[in-house]
Amino acid sequence: MSDKIIAPKGLAGVITDDTAISKVMPESNSLTYRGYRVQDLCETCSFEEVAFLMVNGELPNRTELKAFTDKERDYRRISDDLKAVIGKFPKDAHPMDTLRTGVSFLGMEDKRIWDDSPATNMDKFIGLLARIPTIIAASYRHGKGLDLIDPDKNMTISENFFNMCFGKVPAKEVIKAFDVSLILYAEHSFNASTFATRVITSTTSDMYSAVAGGIGALKGPLHGGANEQVMHMIKEVAEPANAKEWMLDALANKKKVMGFGHRVYRSGDSRVPTMKKYTEKMASFTGEEKWMEIANILEETMVSEKGIYPNLDFPAGPAYYMMGFEIDMFTPIFVMSRITGWCAHIMEQRADNRIIRPLSAYIGSAERDVTPMEKR
Ligand SMILES: CC(=O)SCCNC(=O)CCNC(=O)[C@H](O)C(C)(C)COP(=O)(O)OP(=O)(O)OC[C@H]1O[C@@H](n2cnc3c(N)ncnc32)[C@H](O)[C@@H]1OP(=O)(O)O
Ligand SMILES: O=C([O-])CC(=O)C(=O)O
Secondary structure, X not given: OOOOOOOOHHHOOOOOOOOOOEEEEOOOOEEEEOOEEHHHHHHHOOHHHHHHHHXXXXXXXXXXXXXXXXXXXXXXXXXXXXXXXXXXXXXOOOHHHHHHHHHHHHHHHOOOOOOOOHHHHHHHHHHHHHHHHHHHHHHHHHXXXXXXXXXXXXXXXXXXXXXXXXXXXXXXXXXXXXXXXXXXXXXXXXXXXXXXXXXXXXXXXXXHHHHHHHHHHHOOOOOOOHHHHHHHHHHHHOOHHHHHHHHHHHHHOOOOOOOEOOOOOOOXXXXXXXXXXXXXXXXXXXXXXXXXXXXXXXXXXXXXXXXXXXXXXXHHHHHHXXXXXXXXXXXXXXXXXXXXXXXXXXXXHHHOOOOOOOOOOOOOOOOOOOOOHHHO
């Protein structure tokens, strides 16, 4: 292997390609999408504007936004065949599994599967952005034995999602906090799921296959699945009075505490202050301040004992809980948002592609003869 480059485990610190989509800056704890500070996007823009920005490189003007949202709203419905497939899912299936299968089915229905021209890929992206929330909500209601609620073209993505899940649109404070979470979750350079979508795309496979792979990668608790584990942990702690001891005990037992740590950020995640602000708003809006009190003690203890800071999943988990979502819906909600980053990366990879195929250093058995079956 001497003439080869030996990358560190987990490719830590390795730059594998260029991207013009987002810039993660751990030295200043900041993040930009296409050059715009993510905090500014949260305060100024809707999730739909950010979705347009992600795949087009520029913020839309009014006419461009209307054309984009009109198309997205037109594409929200899923076919009767897909509804029938969802109707066969085990009622207790995890929504990330039902979503992965739902996206796969969308790929089977799309006759343009092998057409990956920029225009077709843009259209497929808008279809995924529009239909992923419908699949999540339909699977949720199927799991509960409830009738499905059709998408409503008069609503934003966030409003329509709440309506399809619960049959009503919550207060504007809740919608704003949800929209902010979608903006913050939208994109984060070469994270594991995005890298997975780029690896799949690099073989010239199709967008649906890449997104299904991205969903599989995001599901893991070391990545997007952490937002669910955070809420399980906070509920296990149960009371603020237990929080410090719970954390000290976890650290003493060398547990990986979900919602803390990050491969790139070492002194805090750029997105946490904004999300935390909106999670606190949810706590005062719902009166469920207890969850934030527990979270704050867990955070203070982790930071003072280990110097490890929370990542975005830490404030996002309790925010979704206080909005009324069941815990296993949290990572699918992440997908509703990250579809924007994934598809931007899929299109970027496609536009300047070389198959991603690293080497491995073999450490298995030395070369040997096959023993015939009767002699084994
Ligand atoms: C949206 C997102 O995907 S954000 C990430 C969500 N994931 C989580 O919250 C899961 C919990 N966190 C982790 O498992 C890790 O911090 C990861 C996966 C995010 C990053 O992994 P890595 O970059 O490989 O971190 P690494 O293992 O180098 O951590 C450095 C040290 O901090 C410790 N550490 C890191 N995160 C944690 C944690 N959450 N709890 C306890 N200790 C931790 C490690 O054990 C390690 O200690 P050591 O040097 O004594 O062995
Ligand atoms: O960047 C990462 O490794 C994980 C992350 O925060 C994200 O995907 O949002």
